[in-house]
Amino acid sequence: MLIALSQRLALEGSGAYLDRGSGASAASLSGSLVLNLGSGYGNAVPYIVGGVGFHRAAFDTRDPRFSGPAPAGEMGLGRYRHVMDGSPAGWDLGALPPFYAARVEGAIARDGRDGSRGFADPALAAGAGVRIRFGGSWSAREDVRVQVLIRSGQAYAVWSFTIQFGCGL
Numbered sequence: 001m002l003i004a005l006s007q008r009l010a011l012e013g014s015g016a017y018l019d020r021g022s023g024a025s026a027a028s029l030s031g032s033l034v035l036n037l038g039s040g041y042g043n044a045v046p047y048i049v050g051g052v053g054f055h056r057a058a059f060d061t062r063d064p065r066f067s068g069p070a071p072a073g074e075m076g077l078g079r080y081r082h083v084m085d086g087s088p089a090g091w092d093l094g095a096l097p098p099f100y101a102a103r104v105e106g107a108i109a110r111d112g113r114d115g116s117r118g119f120a121d122p123a124l125a126a127g128a129g130v131r132i133r134f135g136g137s138w139s140a141r142e143d144v145r146v147q148v149l150i151r152s153g154q155a156y157a158v159w160s161f162t163i164q165f166g167c168g169l
Contacts, residue, residue: 001013001014002034002166007036007039008035008036008039009033009034010033010034010036011031011032011034012031012032012033012034012051013029013031013032014029014030014032015027015028015029015030016028016160016162018158018160020057021065022063022064022065023059023060023062023063023064023065023066024057024058024059024060024063024065024066025057025058026055026056026057026058026158027055027056028053028054028055028056028123028147028158029053029054030051030052030053030054030123030125030147031051031052031053032049032050032051032052032053032125033049033050033051034048034049035047035048035049036131042133043132043133044130044131044132044133045130045131046128046129046130047128047129047130047131047143048126048127048128049125049126049127049128049129049143049145050125050126050127051124051125052122052123052124052125053122053123053124053125053147054120054121054122055120055121055122055123055147055149055158056118056119056120056121057100057118057119057121058116058117058118058119059096059100059117060115060116060117061104061108061115061116061117062115066096066104097156099149099151099154099155099156100119100156103117103119104117119151121149121150121151121156122149122150123147123148123149123150123158124147124148124150125145125146125147125148126148127143127145127146128143128144129141129142129143129144130142130143137167137168138165138166138167139165139166139168140163140164140166141162141163141164141166142161142162142163142164143161143162144159144160144161145159145160145161145162146158146159147160
């Protein structure tokens, strides 16, 4: 939702569901200021965006992508994270982003390996794009954005490219 405050400035509320592949998903909500870099009434108007938000990611530790024995000789090396307690020791968290790995390991140690683990984090959002008018009140917006998730002194960037179509009333 976009609410124009002036010809060059608007408030935006947005939400997105992100399919992160097998065993993972995420959703984000954000509130931002949109600054048009040209006249807000042109046919192609570039803009920048900045704001704050909330990002929730979930990982199913039963999914083969995030569970299974670590390859021999690679436990704790490279992309492999592991939980030493439990059976079998050295369980592979595979493709899990390091930003979430320690939290998932803690949840597995506390609650076991079965089930989905969800994490909610505050986020700073920034982006840029262009709005193109088709005629009448129809337009499209193409933009690239980054949400920088922040937790315990760590940061994790989530990038997205979107194309939005709209009709102003």
